[in-house]
Amino acid sequence: MRIKPYGDTRDDGVVQLSFTLPLEWSESADEAARRLVAAMGFGDVSVAEGRAIASGFSFFVVYAKTSASIELDGLAAAVPRERTLSMDEVDGLLRERVGRKVRIAGACIGTDAHTVGIDAILNMKGYKGDYGLERYAMFETFNLGAQIAPRELVRFARENDIDAILASQVVTQKGSDVRNFTELAELLEAEGIRDRVLLLCGGPRMTNLLAAELGYDAGFGRGTLPSEVASFIARRVTA
Amino acid sequence: MRIKPYGDTRDDGVVQLSFTLPLEWSESADEAARRLVAAMGFGDVSVAEGRAIASGFSFFVVYAKTSASIELDGLAAAVPRERTLSMDEVDGLLRERVGRKVRIAGACIGTDAHTVGIDAILNMKGYKGDYGLERYAMFETFNLGAQIAPRELVRFARENDIDAILASQVVTQKGSDVRNFTELAELLEAEGIRDRVLLLCGGPRMTNLLAAELGYDAGFGRGTLPSEVASFIARRVTA
């Protein structure tokens, strides 16, 4: 089944856009905005607002209709979503099939100091009422904290027989997250321990698809619950 | 010169979008949104927000980069903008070259009852400190008011030797403006008086380009000042 955006009627394709153009405002700036949105492939372009926001810059609010649609069939498969296991299930599975604590090292890498996200996954307290990995009987977690160089994390993993590495990146400007994640993955390869560890990454803009591109085993985005991460690890180390 | 949207760096092409999809929210709905925006031709698609707003409907806020750009050269020509004449200039021009009052009939046509816009152009008081056409010595104006059938307006024009017809449409839903404007233009043709009158239209979404498509001499959009309309009429009837 294909669907399109819904304004007030099925398949009307209505989309709202806003953007700034490096252009002094005038009526022809409105027309420039209209043409630009038409050039993006939209129809029925209506420039609802266009005005100067600074000398040489104009801001626009536009409503337009897209002819693009998206196929839903097969989508669910592209974003697999397994049932989240309970803490008991995770611990039970690991106790039975691994028989020792799974060792986890987490850090906010590079110069990024946003630890709240990785803390939410690792710390006892967890996130939104969902306990963190520290609370699981069968995980041993090491939270290295903020601004950890990829090299340092790799060293720690090697020296401490880490089973799973959890790297976080919250600052994404100018692709700094991609750069740091890549560096980490490459170092693990270079050190020859990539296949010995489960490699996870996360952050507000992470998706599983991006993670796969970066050579990670999984990626977790905004709103991730610790139990989702725990389930994933438990399933993968026992698979 | 070609320009692109400006996020925080020249030519980064950043655009904000929002839309609703007729789709139950889940993580795969976010992915659907991402793919849809990619299908629209955007790159670096980031779904900043995706959530259920009702059963079977999800709302999304997306930031993405467009590769579309727009050519500025020639744009000014497409949206010609003549200097607005002062009231004295308008009256002077008409006195000199026409030698009698120019007769104007205005109305909000069809079932549309939004008279504020056409009143702003016609009434003495005008709009934003700019006097309306009634105030000009060389215009004689007839404001027929709200919900005037195109047929009625045409009859009035014929019976009263009207020089310029000003039709307003504010309700644009489901193209009702286009329908009414078209009916008016066609009736004038049918009655054989189309070339005897100057035919102007206006409303918050009107553009000169749309007006031309509809067979009008000019179209006036949001924020139009009466003096702009007066100047246009004066220039055209004396051209």
Added chain:
Amino acid sequence: MKLRIDPGAVAHCRHLAARIADPVEAFIARHSTVAVERAVVRLLGGSGTVEEGVPTANAVVERLGAGRLRRGAALSLGAVAQARAIGVAEAAAAIARGALEPESGDSVPAEAARAALEAPAAEALERIAARKFERTALLARSSPAPPPLLYVIVASGNIYEDRTAAVAAAEAGAAVVAVIRSTGQSLLDYVPEGATTEGFGGTYATQENFRIMRAALDEAGARLGRYVMLTNYASGLCMPEIAALGALERLDMLLNDSMYGILFRDINMRRTFVDQHFSRMLNAHAGIVINTGEDNYLTTADAVEQAPAVLASQFINEEFAHRAGLPDVQIGLGDAFEIDPDREDSFLFQLAQAQLARQVFPNAPLKYMPPTKHMTGDIFKGHRIDAMFDLASVMTHQSIHLCGMLTEAIHTPLLGDRALSLEGARYVMNTARHLGDELEIKPGGIIERRAHDVLREAEARLERIAEIGLEAAIEQRFFADVSRSPQGGRGYEGVFERAPDYYNPFEEALRPAEIPA
């Protein structure tokens, strides 16, 4: 938060409103309209259409002719039914089709005709009462969100899309859903029939459309555990008929103003006065909350200047409503947040006006309309203006809150717009839930002085109106800056003087014993 206002001035305003209403009421008592009679026909069972889609009610009134109509349509129908020993509804249908001549009842004495009407009239009133009790029962089981009632509009033009939108809005937190009418419907002198899928800027109000929406919202309400109210528009050339249909289909609110049609649709004032009275009697019996239209004064003229006109009009609307038997709890007086947002301290003025209305009409379910006039294509700023509106509403305990839309200046609301609006209102009202109760207005400050000024000025206007009479006042642009003459405007031809033996069984049954309060 309380304003110190002069109770004497308020009482005096009410007294003046009564003086203003008196001569109008006398006129109403002596007249009826084609719309009132059509409503009577509908209540007596004259539903559906005859050939060419003309509604039965219109056809009946047409065929009865002016002379017979002066005695009330009911009397003719009763007579024909009696003469032919058929039901009144059947008589109506037959007359409409032209299968029976109205003359066929001419020999039946008025007594007998009235007797024939008794049962069907009582039955109609009972059906309405039953719908009202239904509502009461549903409300008793409902767990509503904290006040005010969040109210949104749907207006796609297509009743099925409207239904989708209404259910989605209910799920997103709407307590009231209104279906905006297509532009132009209020000028039609008949109520269209059936489910409709084409309209401009709104969807036609038809009995079938009412049913479709009512069923959908009942279903959604049951699922959500809270009753979702349905609203439509009465004011227009068919006020009494819409009131009748709304009563039968359990609408919960109706836009019903004693002057809106006059001022904003150029409907004849006498027609409107008569129509609003009978329609409100039906609203009263149906337990329908009326919404008056004072907000409209502010969408065209300057909101600071017009505030006294709003208050004066509220007093007049209240008085007319009382006289039609509506208790305070069914009188949703209108007001709006329309002061220029870029005016310094405009929010203080808004608070003054909203709080004044709250204190002057303590038991009325005030209807608070959102910013519209000053909304622009800048949806971001618009969303903030709406936030300030939401704040004023919760601070001053407004009752019926029309959620503002960030896209107000662009299009009738999209499904997503409504969700953003409801979410936004919920946020603001929750974060500032008790703010109004925790703050006090500085005595003699900007807010209080403004409220005083508005009250004084409204009183002065009411005094002038009482002197010259409401008709003259309307002619002299006392409201919304428009002038209408007593015999001008649409629909005047449908107003007529009642014959001495005029009879309307519903009016008889519903005439208030005394003016409620």
Added chain:
Amino acid sequence: MKLRIDPGAVAHCRHLAARIADPVEAFIARHSTVAVERAVVRLLGGSGTVEEGVPTANAVVERLGAGRLRRGAALSLGAVAQARAIGVAEAAAAIARGALEPESGDSVPAEAARAALEAPAAEALERIAARKFERTALLARSSPAPPPLLYVIVASGNIYEDRTAAVAAAEAGAAVVAVIRSTGQSLLDYVPEGATTEGFGGTYATQENFRIMRAALDEAGARLGRYVMLTNYASGLCMPEIAALGALERLDMLLNDSMYGILFRDINMRRTFVDQHFSRMLNAHAGIVINTGEDNYLTTADAVEQAPAVLASQFINEEFAHRAGLPDVQIGLGDAFEIDPDREDSFLFQLAQAQLARQVFPNAPLKYMPPTKHMTGDIFKGHRIDAMFDLASVMTHQSIHLCGMLTEAIHTPLLGDRALSLEGARYVMNTARHLGDELEIKPGGIIERRAHDVLREAEARLERIAEIGLEAAIEQRFFADVSRSPQGGRGYEGVFERAPDYYNPFEEALRPAEIPA
């Protein structure tokens, strides 16, 4: 709007803050750091870099070595200058390059070395004073918008894009522009050089970047008829150097907190205490308003629970600031609007906290930070949360208002985001300009009770801290839920005990005669 708060409790808090600061000040007096010494070198003319891009200041400190440094870098420079009969700046450059050995001054008596420093030190202080007078003159000619000062950040990573953004923001109404530093800069133990075009989540703070921004904003300010302030960040491993550079390049504000680096960057606490003191002395002389970082407590921990920690920290920051010679009008104490927006009556709690700060620190230019933690990708709701923040700010007369961005959870602000934010703030503040003055807080109500609770709890915490000492309190997670040890964290190796004849000409000149207020 006024809270009734206990002046005794406030006075007691101040007294406790003094008791807390005493032992720390004693420590400060006995120590210096590499960063303090580098700042001294810079002020004495040691600018630029030597080979491999190492800043002259760092090279000098490196080459002097620990032993010599204990007497203060200035003394060595003075001695070498004296010995070689060259200027002090020249001496610094030569030592940095390795062209002169520090030993070459060892025979010069301290007296003579100090004498050699007199002129260049005085000259540096005069240059700074001249920039300060420049500011005063520009401000006198400026027509500012009504308070608070609208403050926005630029953070593209590229100083030239930042410049474009800053000028655009000024045109859109910003009164203050801050250039956010690249992530990680605060952990560099040197200040980078030159104009920079690569940074992540911010742009490097360099002297050249300061100059570029200052020139652009001066130009825009002249055009707009109002002075536009420039801000950057001091707290970090280079606090004193940034303070020196900010003074020389006429920055108007600097983020400068006595504990931020400790808590949020794991910088050693002793290093921070010493560094903040000297940097603030320079801020005082330069007329630079400091901004403290209490808002950061609320971005990680719960804002309702942390409010007392914020207030306690404000008292401590104020006390340290006073001891460095900063008068109240230069102490921009931090606070933030970070309570969960979905909490009922959260706006009342925000008002309580903001108004409490306003009354406790009546002369401080309070810095009010926008919602960040609870902002999400829903830019529409976010824009409303920001509106409520703007309202709280204008109602409680905050001074420095960091405009919230609707895209806070998404990216560092785009040019358009800033414009929407400024427009939004202007709208809310203008429409409610005098709202705070026209309302009174209900005695004993939710707002007042909350303010009392916060004050009492802050007092209790300060009491505990005074007992155990600030170092122990930080170790025991009194602030922001993090624990730091006195000898842990970054940069401890750069702290050293002063030799008995330690000399720092700037400290001598700027030591406050008495604690100002």
